[in-house]
Amino acid sequence: MSQQPERGDTGLAGLDCAPGETLLSVRDLRTYYESGDLIGGQPVKAVDGVSFDVKKGETIGVVGESGCGKTTLGRTLVRLEAATGGEVRVGSDDVTELSGEDLKAWRRNAQVVFQDPESSLNDRMTIGEIIREPLDVHDWGTPAERRARVRDLLEKVGLQEEHYYRYPHQFSGGQRQRIGIARALALEPEFVVLDEPVSALDVSVQAQILNLLMDLQDELGLTYLFIAHDLSVVRHICDRVAVMYLGNVMELGPTDELFEDPANPYTRALLSAVPEPDPTAEIDRMTLRGTPPSPRDPPEGCAFSTRCPVKIRPDGSDEVDESTWEAVEVFRETLRARSRTERSLSERARELIGLETRFATVDEVVGELFTDRDIPVSVKEPVDQAADLAREGDEDAALEHLKGELGSVCDHESPEDHAVGTEGRESRCHRHAAEYEEPSAVGPSVGGED
Amino acid sequence: MSRWSYFARRVLLMIPIVFFGTTITFLVLRMGPMDPAAAVIAGAGDTEAYESVRQSLGLDQPLWLQYVEYLRDLFTLQLGYSWVVNRGRPVWELIGVYAPRTIWLGFWAVMLPLFIGLPLGFYAGLNPNTLSDYLASFGGIVWRAMPNFWLAVILVSVLTQSDQLFGFDWESWLVQTQIVTPPELQRLWVPSNFLAAFKAILPAALVLGSASMGNEMRIGRTAVLETVNENYVETARAKGVPRRTIISKHVFRNALIPLVPIITGEAFLLLGGSVLVETVFSINGLGYLFYSATINADLPLVGSLMFFFILLSVGINILQDLLYTLIDPRVGYGGEGA
């Protein structure tokens, strides 16, 4: 069974589309990791309802901070993780449900380049064996053809033929990454997931690899999904970018437009946080408060609502000043952190008999946040009541109370994707709805906009 | 997952282990090639006696029923009676007589290595590649390689001859004790009784703990070496903490963490070794009881003792997890920081 597959016949009909047509269509994709707990653990919602299209021949970037689910998304697309729900369409096939020969065809056509050049190559195998392995698995050609192909690939990624019989130990990080790329390209895939391929490399080596990836794309007509946390790299190499936060795609659109005029508050915050290698650049930095919530327990409304600097306020609270609102948000954040903290046995015992524990400092928190402030009754009452609840150790009830009294649409409803910009860009934020002000109108200016 | 739910989960996991461990024992005893009843009457040829033994052991019932009853009896802690070694005595009573000696022996066989081997290992780890380190490491390896029974034989001979060999009589030193007898364990709270009991068990405990001592010395050394290279030790240095504080505060507690399973694991290993040491020192403990029950074909007693050992092993495991939970705040912590 070692017939060579005909060129162009990829096995899955949807893969043979023309450049620019939709190659992959991801719809409401969800990937959850089960918690190790036997009883009542919450799953980690790594990817939580993601939809986008990948066009043949383009480079689509996925950026976000660690834990946002970007790597899981990439791994789900190449079937390294099982999707919990949703679909990934290639033509009429759903990648998440492929099996048998179809799955094999997908595995041949979707490859990965991994992040860590130290760990992605088996260092007990020669370079030749490593690059050849995919060919062997898929019975590609005759053995002689396979070897010829490996030599060809080595040259293509900028290595020499005589590297065939060397071991990974004999190569530097950049060279190892080239080997990883050669392995991914061995089966002439249509689609390559690049999972942070340059983040472990020094900047001068990183440039070499980025150039190589772009050359290969031009030469072979590859489609890339480029996962990265480095925005400058993404801006350089990608045609379109998806910005992920807590398992959601917050904004997706053409690179230049997205970088020049970010629409989503998170994108704006992310861009403004990137230090520019230009000491004269004066940016109006928008520093985000706190850290992303746990993907095990994401907020109910908008994923970004706990940190959003331009969160919509509830109706009738216009007279409350900015810093008071900030204090309310910090208070909620503190309660959230407390409700997630486990109590040790001794603390529970102390609580039971009414002794002071480290949780009994709610009043200090409230004092610190709200004294010296002129707080309107509409805010003071809910805060006081929440503090009472928290003092009794029931942070969840306190949070519920605050949310009910002081929460807005951002806390209650998941935002829709709104079309923004001119070139089919979408952003997931309530502020794009007609009744609210646009994020750019309330926050500081970011990116190229003036 | 909180550390206590982690702990609860570990305890939960012990149930199938007791169950399977007991099942293995049942398989060996009842489904093995040896007929327990025949073994008990040991070829006396008396069919009547044979039948009565069969009946009282329930061997005339179908195998699955035997299994159910076997499990039921053990899980309700009805350990039955001895048939040969101490005919007619309840197993619990035998355990009550034999176990204290083994516990006394085992206790010191755990403690001595802990207080001798561990400090030596830590010392070697703090002074790596010095002469004392090499001596301690090499000594630990050789000490660990000595078979218990052989060491016991040599020690017994040396001690009985201590007068001729060193001009110092071990038996009458401090308090009068004998070397090859079980220790007297009455009224231990009286200092002289305690001393006598301690002195009587000391040679046996040293022998039984020899492997642990070598092991703990070696692993204590590597644990310290590993901890000394941790970043937080460097941080402590960077904030100006004196070396002595760094060692006593930052190194020791962290180095102890990997040692917990070693120490508890060895506590259980001692049970096996106790057979040999108890035999040489004539300490009528559990190991010796098991041994004589085995060679006298007292299979019901053997089965019950084995169940007791399984419970003991599970108990030690639980103790280990408890120690872990106390010593390492990270235990069971799966999530990310809040």
Added chain:
Amino acid sequence: MAADANATGVDERRSSARQTQSDDVDAAESADDRLLEVENLRTVFHTERETIRAVDGVSFGIEEGETLGLVGESGSGKSVTARSIMGLVDDPGELLPGSSVRFDGRELTDLTEKGYESVRGSGIAMVFQDPLSTLNPVYTVGNQIEEALSLHRGLSGIDATEKAIELLEDVGIPDAARRVSEYPHEFSGGMRQRAVIAMALACDPDVLVCDEPTTALDVTIQAQILELLSDLQAEHGLSILFITHDMGVIAEVADRVAVMYAGEIVEQAPVVELYENPRHPYTRGLLRSIPSTQQGAERLETIAGEVPTPNKAATDCRFAPRCPEAFDACEEVHPVPVPVEEGAEDHTAACLLYPEDEPRKAAVDRHAAAGDEDSPESAGSTGGDSR
């Protein structure tokens, strides 16, 4: 220039530093207003096969309230420089004789471990790259801050706890009263780094050495930490040595920048000057290979080849094999830092192309002469371990 002066001055200073009585006089004499002065620092690591010259003749100084950025790729020796300053270099590493680290006029390389303990923390504190492994996992965050407080401020008990809470609040940790009794693993990455900074501040240091403090963090968290550091610097008048590989971060935090390559500082200049007018070919290449600085360009400029591991005393320019502007002399003469042009004393480059306004031949001779002056001392000290 600095390097030339060092070569002759070091021995005198070291011998006088040993006479304890003249210590103060000596400090007054060196009369720099620089708080921390590193001169001709050479740190080597002995391995079975070779001796790695991780830091090979590095000199720089930090003034009060100033931030010096030390930037370089992995393996350039920037972290070892930080450890050498802190006196944290252990076997198999050592500082070669002739190295000098002076803090507040006091020579540190002569100190015993015991003497160093008083400088660490209270004089110079350090923030490490990975906040998780920096904190001892079995003690609460508060405990570890209180440890520093009791050492350097003599606080204990409730006082120490209250001060620890205050410090945690200062570094922007909400609900500090509760957080103080939590363990490091209960903190998120950014919070941990804040706690580490609080621990460093507990000793009230004059100089803060930050070794890649934001590398392990996400960009929004990095922004928080950078903002915090600049606030604290303004508040406490700290001098900061900021080490990173990220040219963007350096541009934001540093007043002056030193670029390291293969154990040496190849260029040193005020930050704006360095970014707008980089002189050393390596600095230029480095800046050009950052994607965001050249939007629209299809291909990135790259520096061919790989960073070498310096394992013998340099007799040539270590960058020459990769340098697009290298000429014959680059393989024979080891460049020393010189002003890039007449009068630009604060912008130095270790490259034979400079001083730019001198004839090439004269410049090369100048480097060669400085190298010769330097070599007897360094050759004597390395004594064959490079072979």
Added chain:
Amino acid sequence: MSAVDYPVDEDEQTLLERIQDEPGPALKLLAVVVPLFAVEFGAVASLVMSLPWSAVGSALPGFLQGLAGALAGVGDALANLPTLLSRSVIDNSGYQLPSGEWVGTTLGLSPAVAWLLRVLLVYAYGFAWMAVGWWVYLVYRDNYRYADWAPVDDMVNRFRNHSWGLLGLAIIFAFVVLALFAPALGPTTVEANISDPYLHTVEYFDEEAGSVQEIYVGDANRDSQSRGQGGDNVGPLSYDQFGRFHPFGTLPSGKDLFTFMAAGARVSLFIGVLSLLIAGGIAVTFALATAYYKGLVDLGVVIASDSIQSLPQLLFIMLASFVLSGTWLANLYSGGVVLALLFGFTGWPGLWRAVRGPALQVSEREWIDAAKSFGQRPSVTMRKHMLPYVVGYLLIYASLTLGGVIIGVAGLSFLGLGINAPTPEWGRAVSAGQPYVPTQSWHISLIPGIMVVIVVTGFNALGDGIRDAIDPQSDVGTGQQDESAAAGGGA
């Protein structure tokens, strides 16, 4: 179809073809190996025949017994071929005339010298094989391997510079030679001296009668006992009154201790190796499966292994070998096979725990993901991408565990269980000598004990050497808790 067996083509050749292209080094190698093997061909055959075939044969059904008998005949014939190291080449049995002249020994050497010469010859022969093994590696590396450097070269180099590991290797080498060449090394043989003393005779010069007499070995043994008191002692390096040389002295029964020890080494090694093959096989299979699949598979194996570990190993083996004592299994190799099986099936959890960590670590590497992503089959992924890493760790712990098994078997024999008498086992010698430790017959207990200590230390040192060779960073490796495996169930 297997992805590992790369087919041949014009630019990559098989090893055989590479040797054909450049036969020089290989031929030189062959020129040494063939004679080395030829001089001992008979011994190899006899070693094969010395395995407990008769026990296997008797357990076989009838028609197979005939076949086995025929095979045994051929084997015996081969075994009788003259060999370099047979006892007759340098004979140490003879008698001394009053003149001091030795009769019957080779060249009239004294039995001590003759025996020593034979021992040296045997060890020289063993060492020659070891040197050949090293040479094969060098020739392959320098002449026939495509890669001019491979990770294994570094490991070999690290081991070569590891003096502690080399010491271990030397000890283990000495032990293995002792076990393999036991019949040739002893001053006499097990059959003649220990198992069938009344079927063999010795000649000696009787001074009273003034002539050469022949006496049953059993009777001679009775007069050369070591029982401590009153001159009843034949100590190490001494002759008994029948002109027999005893390098380690005699047992209380008058049998030769060295012969006993050499044969005992063979039993120990056999049990150790067989039990480790079983335990190691199970452990590696489970380790790979649990690391690859994780989750429920892992939980299942955890429960299985914990269940087995909840039984005290030594006591359980004691019980099980008693229960099995009446069966045919118990008679194989004097009970050695049953012990090996029991140590194997109770020992795998320890090994599995030791290699589980490394296996999990490897399974987290991205190259496993890479293999999954292009559709490599799980079995191949485990074999090709995980096994090479796990095997090294298995070797470390196997080495430690082997020492433990030797101690455990000796402990059981000490109690009179385990290996059936009269088959020699070291623990039985310790037991036999127990009453005489304080007397001049101290050697009976002491020498076997010291041998155990040396051999177990050797295995530990070898394990350390392998650890540092495969994983230089962890001179403090992970999972050392499992080093307690070396304690052999606490014996």
